[in-house]
Amino acid sequence: MLTILFCIGMTFVGVLLSILFNGKQIDAVGLAGPVAITLFLVGYTFPTVAMPDIAPIIAKYIPFYYYAIPLRDLTLIGGSFQDNLSNIFWLTKFMIFMWVVTFLLYKMKEAKRLRNIRINEKNSIINSQDEEVIT
Numbered sequence: 001m002l003t004i005l006f007c008i009g010m011t012f013v014g015v016l017l018s019i020l021f022n023g024k025q026i027d028a029v030g031l032a033g034p035v036a037i038t039l040f041l042v043g044y045t046f047p048t049v050a051m052p053d054i055a056p057i058i059a060k061y062i063p064f065y066y067y068a069i070p071l072r073d074l075t076l077i078g079g080s081f082q083d084n085l086s087n088i089f090w091l092t093k094f095m096i097f098m099w100v101v102t103f104l105l106y107k108m109k110e111a112k113r114l115r116n117i118r119i120n121e122k123n124s125i126i127n128s129q130d131e132e133v134i135t
Helices: 002-020 025-029 032-041 054-059 065-076 082-134
Strands: none
Touching: 002 065, 002 082, 032 054, 065 082
């Protein structure tokens, strides 16, 4: 369940980035660095106890925190579905939030594109009428 929710949420992040960068892959590749930093900040590769006090506070807002740490604990310590309900709930909220943001941004971009098409059509009609008047 954790994996499904995390993957769907991160898919929406990818779609959101694609919308923001107009599908330019080179710009999106530049975001791999900040994504890699999240592994460090959530305490998956380095313990958060050894980090400054701000790191655990920031980690609470990173989706990977609610996926990797519980998954690691499940495999090493064991646990049940009940133990991870708060993480599942957080990932569900994240997935819904990312869907809404992605949907709204897509609709805004689509409306802007359609508005530009209408403006271009009006301009071409006006230009063609001007050419007829001149000739």
